Amino acid sequence: xxxxxxxxxxxxxxxxxxSVSALEAVESVLKRIEQLDAQxxxxxxxxxxxxxxxxRALDEKRARGEALGLLGGVPVAVKDNxxxxxxxxxCSSKILQNFVPPFDATVVERLRAAGAVILGKxxxxxxxxxxxxxxxxxxxxRNPWALDRAPGGSSGGSAAAVSARMASxxxxxxxxxxxxxxxxxxxxxxxxxxYGRVSRYGLVAFASSLDQIGPLAxxxxxxxxLLRVLCGHDPQDSTSADRAVPDFLRDLDGPxxxxxxxxxxxxxxxxxxxxxxxxxxxxIETLRxxxxxxxxxxxxxxxxAVATYYLVATAEASSNLARYDGVxxxxxxxxxxxxxRLYAATRREGFGAEVKRRIMLGTYALSxxxxxxxxxxxxxxxxxxxxxxxxAFQEVDVVVCPTAPTPPFKLGEKxxxxxxxxxxDIYTISLNLAGLPGLSLPCGFSSExxxxxxxxxxxxxxxxxxxxxxxAYQRRTDFHRREPKVSLL
Amino acid sequence: xxxxxxxxxxxxxxxxxxxxxxxxxxxxxxGAPPNSQTCPVCLGMPGVLPMxxxxxxxxxxxxxxxxxxxxxxxxxxxxxxYYYPDLPKNYQISQNARPIGVDGWFDMESGGSIKRVRIxxxxxxxxxxxxxxxxxxxxxxxxxxxxxAGTPLVEIVTGPDLRSVEEAKAYMESMRQFLVALGVSDCKxxxxxxxxxxxxxxxxxxxxxxxxxxEIKNVNxxxxxxxxxxxxxxxxxxxxxxxxxxxxxxxxxxxxxxETRPMRSKEHAEDYRYFPEPDLVPLHLSPExxxxxxxxxxxxxxxxxxxxxQCLGLSSYDxxxxxxxxxxxxxxxxCAALHADAKAVSNLITNEVLRELKExxxxxxxxxxxxxxxxxxxxxxxxxxxxxxxxxxxLTEMVATGRGAGPIIEAKGLRQIGDEAVLRALVLQAxxxxxxxxxxxxAGKSKARGALVGPVMRATQGKADPGLINRLIQELLxxxxxxx
Ligand SMILES: [Zn+2]
Numbered sequence: 001x002x003x004x005x006x007x008x009x010x011x012x013x014x015x016x017x018x019s020v021s022a023l024e025a026v027e028s029v030l031k032r033i034e035q036l037d038a039q040x041x042x043x044x045x046x047x048x049x050x051x052x053x054x055x056r057a058l059d060e061k062r063a064r065g066e067a068l069g070l071l072g073g074v075p076v077a078v079k080d081n082x083x084x085x086x087x088x089x090x091c092s093s094k095i096l097q098n099f100v101p102p103f104d105a106t107v108v109e110r111l112r113a114a115g116a117v118i119l120g121k122x123x124x125x126x127x128x129x130x131x132x133x134x135x136x137x138x139x140x141x142r143n144p145w146a147l148d149r150a151p152g153g154s155s156g157g158s159a160a161a162v163s164a165r166m167a168s169x170x171x172x173x174x175x176x177x178x179x180x181x182x183x184x185x186x187x188x189x190x191x192x193x194x195y196g197r198v199s200r201y202g203l204v205a206f207a208s209s210l211d212q213i214g215p216l217a218x219x220x221x222x223x224x225x226l227l228r229v230l231c232g233h234d235p236q237d238s239t240s241a242d243r244a245v246p247d248f249l250r251d252l253d254g255p256x257x258x259x260x261x262x263x264x265x266x267x268x269x270x271x272x273x274x275x276x277x278x279x280x281x282x283x284i285e286t287l288r289x290x291x292x293x294x295x296x297x298x299x300x301x302x303x304x305a306v307a308t309y310y311l312v313a314t315a316e317a318s319s320n321l322a323r324y325d326g327v328x329x330x331x332x333x334x335x336x337x338x339x340x341r342l343y344a345a346t347r348r349e350g351f352g353a354e355v356k357r358r359i360m361l362g363t364y365a366l367s368x369x370x371x372x373x374x375x376x377x378x379x380x381x382x383x384x385x386x387x388x389x390x391x392a393f394q395e396v397d398v399v400v401c402p403t404a405p406t407p408p409f410k411l412g413e414k415x416x417x418x419x420x421x422x423x424x425d426i427y428t429i430s431l432n433l434a435g436l437p438g439l440s441l442p443c444g445f446s447s448e449x450x451x452x453x454x455x456x457x458x459x460x461x462x463x464x465x466x467x468x469x470x471x472a473y474q475r476r477t478d479f480h481r482r483e484p485k486v487s488l489l
Numbered sequence: 490x491x492x493x494x495x496x497x498x499x500x501x502x503x504x505x506x507x508x509x510x511x512x513x514x515x516x517x518x519x520g521a522p523p524n525s526q527t528c529p530v531c532l533g534m535p536g537v538l539p540m541x542x543x544x545x546x547x548x549x550x551x552x553x554x555x556x557x558x559x560x561x562x563x564x565x566x567x568x569x570x571y572y573y574p575d576l577p578k579n580y581q582i583s584q585n586a587r588p589i590g591v592d593g594w595f596d597m598e599s600g601g602s603i604k605r606v607r608i609x610x611x612x613x614x615x616x617x618x619x620x621x622x623x624x625x626x627x628x629x630x631x632x633x634x635x636x637x638a639g640t641p642l643v644e645i646v647t648g649p650d651l652r653s654v655e656e657a658k659a660y661m662e663s664m665r666q667f668l669v670a671l672g673v674s675d676c677k678x679x680x681x682x683x684x685x686x687x688x689x690x691x692x693x694x695x696x697x698x699x700x701x702x703x704e705i706k707n708v709n710x711x712x713x714x715x716x717x718x719x720x721x722x723x724x725x726x727x728x729x730x731x732x733x734x735x736x737x738x739x740x741x742x743x744x745x746x747x748e749t750r751p752m753r754s755k756e757h758a759e760d761y762r763y764f765p766e767p768d769l770v771p772l773h774l775s776p777e778x779x780x781x782x783x784x785x786x787x788x789x790x791x792x793x794x795x796x797x798x799q800c801l802g803l804s805s806y807d808x809x810x811x812x813x814x815x816x817x818x819x820x821x822x823x824c825a826a827l828h829a830d831a832k833a834v835s836n837l838i839t840n841e842v843l844r845e846l847k848e849x850x851x852x853x854x855x856x857x858x859x860x861x862x863x864x865x866x867x868x869x870x871x872x873x874x875x876x877x878x879x880x881x882x883x884l885t886e887m888v889a890t891g892r893g894a895g896p897i898i899e900a901k902g903l904r905q906i907g908d909e910a911v912l913r914a915l916v917l918q919a920x921x922x923x924x925x926x927x928x929x930x931x932a933g934k935s936k937a938r939g940a941l942v943g944p945v946m947r948a949t950q951g952k953a954d955p956g957l958i959n960r961l962i963q964e965l966l967x968x969x970x971x972x973x
Contacts, residue, residue: 096535237538238541322579327633329534
């Protein structure tokens with residue numbers, strides 16, 4: 001039975017009602033992966049045997065009359081920077097190519113507890129550093145909508161897998177837009193939760209104060225379902241919040257009449273492609289027709305967001321990535337010699353160019369004599385950016401803007417120009433600096449038939465309102481229902 | 490040779506007395522097989538996060554309070570970045586910008602007077618692991634043991650206030666007693682749970698400006714710190730006397746050759762690139778919590794010693810011995826509460842109890858003679874039931890058998906002979922057998938008295954009351970020499 005075209009909510013319901021077995025669901029996506037992934041290359045590891053075993057166990061459990069959980073039998077792909085016990089976790093880096101964690105990330109534990117089937121691990125920009133998945137140290141992932149286009153990044157593998165129906169749901173991580181921008185490029189929904197909403201335990205750190213795990217899904221209800229499973233306090237993560245988790249799925253269908261949407265003028269200016277702007281403005285009209293009010297707002301310090309981000313994130317990364325040194329685990333250079341040479345050669349050979357660039361940037365920003373001018377100043381600007389949002393949310397309930405400035409760009413187009421690549425995160429980065437929740441959802445297609453995305457940013461802990469507005473939009477549109485026709489190049 | 494004023498600062502690292510490590514649940518027990526007390530967190534695996542051990546944090550707050558520091562109600566951890574194989578994350582979680590305590594002081598006894606040492610900084614940090622080099626094992630490569638990695642430490646930094654090697658020694662010893670009494674560390678030097686680093690400079694007497702600072706690394710025992718300081722004083726004095734200047738630098742102490750040599754620049758990283766640890770939220774300390782921790786601070790060794798001297802009349806020496814170990818001091822106080830003569834209690838403990846503990850390698854907590862038993866023995870000594878010499882044997886028997894003093898004295902017939910008639914006969918006998926001693930005593934040679942006491946003691950197997958014997962000798966000597 002071909003179940004891959006069912007949404008996660010539908011599939012879970014079918015399995016619960018016994019019209020589909022967990023094993024059938026797994027076989028369906030495995031077949032899909034077999035057909036398509038040679039071209040898309042979303043997966044680093046497909047755990048076919050493991051997925052079948054998990055599915056069989058769930059079917060047995062169901063046969064015994066036991067409940068399977070919210071995601072009972074739903075196949076989920078996991079970004080390969082999230083630790084899975086016994087399954088390689090590479091961060092798409094040569095330096096961790098053979099690393100097999102002895103533990104599950106908290107989110108993976110939560111997935112298993114909810115009855116999800118862990119299908120495999122998806123490609124990313126090495127250590128989540130990038131916006132196109134071209135920085136993967138392993139291979140390049142293609143956009144299912146057009147194989148010569150980038151799927152976005154860094155969660156490009158997860159977004160492509162969901163978009164191409166090779167998984168019902170996927171986990172991504174978002175440090176500066178790494179869930180929302182690939183969701184936009186691949187025509188799906190991606191949610192970056194409030195910082196502290198989802199445990200980071202087991203997420204291989206890029207920038208600890210910005211990283212957050214979140215769902216990639218075909219539509220809003222699927223995203224709400226997965227988000228519900230991921231959220232919750234984790235005693236193993238000091239930055240995880242001890243707050244009640246709403247039933248996001250149940251709260252989806254409330255009215256949005258009277259809600260106030262803010263349009264930040266800084267996010268509709270220079271550098272924004274005409275096609276994206278038109279699609280987002282059209283979407284705003286749709287929301288107005290559903291009863292929402294709109295007003296222009298200002299996020300005055302957002303012009304400094306990219307610069308601030310590339311100091312804070314790289315500073316933290318330079319320290320977070322120091323542990324990959326060839327001594328304790330992972331890749332070790334064969335170039336023997338003294339300790340210093342072992343460190344240098346291992347890191348020179350094990351890391352790709354972008355990772356090295358960011359480690360050097362961050363090391364510099366923290367160095368004695370430069371700390372005040374760079375890291376400290378960036379931390380202060382970060383506070384100003386956060387205050388901009390606090391001010392904005394006194395006037396509005398949700399901020400609406402484009403997710404990315406352009407439709408999906410061509411593979412290779414920006415790979416030699418890091419600064420231009422950094423600018424593809426220009427609308428997503430501020431949110432991470434402020435620690436707030438946001439989501440991206442499909443809002444149209446370019447003249448070339450490429451997906452376009454819009455972004456909604458919310459108050460801290462208020463993912464519910466974001467999801468409600470997004471659902472109101474999806475009830476009135478059908479962009480999210482379109483499937484890419486993956487064709488041979 | 491010109492003399493210079495010596496200026497020393499000390500930096501102490503003590504392992505905090507917690508059951509588990511600072512950021513994970515692994516045991517901190519000493520002596521386990523290499524890497525058996527590790528987990529993904531203290532191995533620094535990808536994806537792991539630290540969770541702060543509140544008990545360790547409280548220990549440092551307690552230490553900072555007891556050192557009269559200013560306590561920041563909101564403190565935070567920082568990362569100290571440097572590469573070394575015993576540091577799995579290649580950064581140490583420590584405190585830099587906002588240590589738990591600053592600007593305190595510590596009073597210690599040195600050379601018979603009280604010296605106040607400024608405490609600049611008291612903070613919490615994690616320990617590194619241990620490298621095991623081929624020289625030690627005969628293996629082909631160096632190995633890493635991460636059992637110690639992530640063990641909680643308190644770091645205490647003094648101002649440049651110590652003026653001699655003797656003061657440095659007094660500081661190290663007083664600090665050890667202080668931390669043990671405070672209950673924050675067991676301070677076992679041989680297990681590496683107490684370590685010091687020193688910095689030293691010299692300046693002409695009378696000069697206010699400090700000389701260039703030389704930091705001494707790689708000194709893992711009090712003896713080596715003192716040795717290294719002596720070396721540096723010699724070396725710097727020679728340099729200054731030759732009219733040369735002392736370069737500001739870090740030196741290593743070579744124990745074997747008893748000399749210090751400058752570290753190559755590569756041996757110590759200069760830029761630790763500190764920044765706030767993003768994986769741990771800042772630590773709030775409410776006034777209530779602060780007061781609750783303050784309430785757990787016991788009386789500290791110096792204050793206790795002074796109380797023993799002033800209120801109980803002990804000598805400085807005896808009081809010092811008793812407060813060296815807070816458990817011994819506690820035992821003493823429990824005994825003194827049952828027996829009024831505190832000096833007698835102190836004498837029995839510092840002489841006999843400590844000897845028994847040492848011989849039997851016991852701690853006072855495991856000592857079979859509890860304060861009630863010891864007070865009972867003291868009472869019997871006071872009552873003249875046993876002599877001091879016999880009491881010592883009775884105590885040994887009490888430790889060995891766990892029985893009380895009374896039954897032992899009865900069973901072994903150790904009761905002191907206080908029967909005057911019996912002793913008088915024995916004294917008379919001794920005088921008759923040794924007329925030479927009698928005439929010498931009469932001539933004022935009191936030393937000769939021993940020749941008269943000895944035979945009486947021998948005849949009674951030591952049970953005779955020495956005071957009574959002396960009195961009888963005197964009486965018989967004073968008597969008109971009727972028998973002669
Ligand atoms: Zn551990």
